Amino acid sequence: MKGIRRHRTARSPRWARWCLVLGALLVLGSGTAVAGTRVLLGSATKTVTKRNLLGTIRPQVKHVTIKGAKTIILAGLDTRPRQDPSQLTRSDSIILLHIPASHDAAYLISLPRDTLVRIPRFDNGKVPYAGGENKINAAFAYGSRGLTGDAALTGGFTLLAKTVQQLTGITPDAGAIIDFQGFRHVVDVLGKVCMYVDEDTTSIHIGTDDRTGKRAAPYKINPDGTVNHRIRGVTPNIYRKGDHCFTPAEALDFVRQRDLLANGDYDYGRQRHQQQFLKAVVKNIVDSGLTSPTKLPGLLKALGKTMTVDDGGIPLQDWVFAMRSVRPDDLVTIKTNNGTFNSRTVPGVGSAEILSDTSRELMKAVKNDRVDEFVLAHPTWVTKS
Numbered sequence: 324m325k326g327i328r329r330h331r332t333a334r335s336p337r338w339a340r341w342c343l344v345l346g347a348l349l350v351l352g353s354g355t356a357v358a359g360t361r362v363l364l365g366s367a368t369k370t371v372t373k374r375n376l377l378g379t380i381r382p383q384v385k386h387v388t389i390k391g392a393k394t395i396i397l398a399g400l401d402t403r404p405r406q407d408p409s410q411l412t413r414s415d416s417i418i419l420l421h422i423p424a425s426h427d428a429a430y431l432i433s434l435p436r437d438t439l440v441r442i443p444r445f446d447n448g449k450v451p452y453a454g455g456e457n458k459i460n461a462a463f464a465y466g467s468r469g470l471t472g473d474a475a476l477t478g479g480f481t482l483l484a485k486t487v488q489q490l491t492g493i494t495p496d497a498g499a500i501i502d503f504q505g506f507r508h509v510v511d512v513l514g515k516v517c518m519y520v521d522e523d524t525t526s527i528h529i530g531t532d533d534r535t536g537k538r539a540a541p542y543k544i545n546p547d548g549t550v551n552h553r554i555r556g557v558t559p560n561i562y563r564k565g566d567h568c569f570t571p572a573e574a575l576d577f578v579r580q581r582d583l584l585a586n587g588d589y590d591y592g593r594q595r596h597q598q599q600f601l602k603a604v605v606k607n608i609v610d611s612g613l614t615s616p617t618k619l620p621g622l623l624k625a626l627g628k629t630m631t632v633d634d635g636g637i638p639l640q641d642w643v644f645a646m647r648s649v650r651p652d653d654l655v656t657i658k659t660n661n662g663t664f665n666s667r668t669v670p671g672v673g674s675a676e677i678l679s680d681t682s683r684e685l686m687k688a689v690k691n692d693r694v695d696e697f698v699l700a701h702p703t704w705v706t707k708s
Contacts (some may be wrong), residue, residue: 374583376498376633378481380488387636389645392692393496395420396484398463400500401530401603409619414463414483419493421689427646430694431656436460439675442486447478458675462486475498476631480578491686497635497642508625510571510604517568518603521707526560526582529576533558549580574600595662595706602654654691655698656686656706 399416414436421430442462444454449469466688467475484495510516530541533556541559544552562569562577569577578600582590608622634642659682669675678686681701688697698705 326434346515347414356677371633371639372631373639374477376477376480376500376631377484377495377635378477379694380481380484381494381496381635385621389637389641392421392424393523394493394689395422396480396487396495398446398480398483398500399496400463414460414479417459417483417549419487419489419491419689419691421694422646423695426694428653428655429646430584430689431654432689432699433656433659434459434702435676438490438639439564439667439672439677440486440490442482445478445482445485447474447482449474449478456669459483459486459490467531491690493686493690495500495635496632497637500631500648508628510569510574512625513604513607515568515570516574516600516604518600518606519595520562520564520567521599521629524562524577524580524584526562526576526580526583528579529628530554530557530559532556540550540675548695554557569600592604599706601656602652605654606652615644629644655694657694657698658704658706659685661701661704662706691705 349399360639397416397418397420398414400414416436417434419430419432419434421432422428422671423430436459438459439462440457440462441456442452442454442459442465445452445466447466447468447470447585452465452468462485464482467479478496480500488494527542527544527550528540530539531537532539539557539668540554541557542553545551560573560576562573578597580596581593632639660676661681662680665679666674666678667677681704685694685697685704688694
């Protein structure tokens with residue numbers, strides 16, 4: 324498994340940091356649109372694949388209820404079209420979705436995929452892992468080694484959840500895996516998504532050939548997904564600062580951009596744009612998609628194909644009802660490390676992100692359901708949208 328530590332595959336569209344949350348909110352928090360109609364509620368939940376992803380990590384309680392604060396682990400898998408599903412080995416994005424006991428808000432905290440952690444020992448029944456220090460996105464890979472299909476999803480997610488629990492002290496109440504490549508269909512159904520773009524964003528993937536007027540790649544891309552050089556005679560797409568309505572193709576492209584953002588913003592800048600876009604998509608769906616008899620069936624079908632959920636023993640209908648009051652504006656996204664890099668080079672692992680002391684305070688606030696107090700004390704850690 325040395326390849327997990329050192330090899331970096333080409334970067335794929337990073338819908339995961341926002342689309343997996345969108346999926347969870349549509350299933351768990353679309354109560355304003357569907358909670359009052361039993362037929363629609365049943366349709367919204369039956370399309371989602373349900374599976375035991377957390378194994379024995381969650382305490383065995385006879386009667387689990389929706390009452391109280393809840394924290395859900397969301398994992399996006401780095402999949403690609405036509406790839407064998409049994410080869411899904413790496414979690415591309417990891418997000419904690421925290422719902423306070425009041426059930427009137429939701430907090431999203433991303434754990435950087437390169438966060439340095441100690442992954443606990445784990446036996447998936449096929450290829451045991453002895454445990455060790457690595458980046459957090461390797462946990463899913465070690466948990467799923469030697470397994471295929473549903474067993475690989477369960478093994479990978481279980482070890483990831485154990486790793487998060489060991490890192491943060493948080494025992495998750497539920498979990499979800501999102502195939503974010505399939506999430507493009509959600510935006511296809513919507514047709515377009517409008518939002519405010521906070522800085523000029525240049526695409527390294529899509530441009531126009533100056534001679535033919537046809538679509539062409541404006542930059543030569545390295546194997547690790549970074550920019551090599553500009554291709555002469557091709558004008559890149561630029562998403563200008565200001566109000567913009569994205570087509571599905573533009574949306575996919577916009578949320579991928581990181582290399583040419585202002586001030587070398589890179590992953591944290593892309594994360595900010597994805598979080599802003601997430602809220603815009605959720606708002607669009609709540610305002611029109613979930614109340615549209617023509618769009619709703621397509622949205623539910625697209626959503627169901629992207630998600631695998633462990634509901635923690637609580638029926639999805641109960642999750643929906645409990646979060647019926649949460650609106651897009653109640654969704655608060657928080658940056659770990661205040662959106663700044665805090666990395667060091669680790670032998671055998673490479674450059675890894677180190678959670679700061681304040682980030683660990685944030686995790687403690689999630690565990691103790693005091694995120695609102697953390698936000699008041701650290702307002703700059705909230706992503707503006």
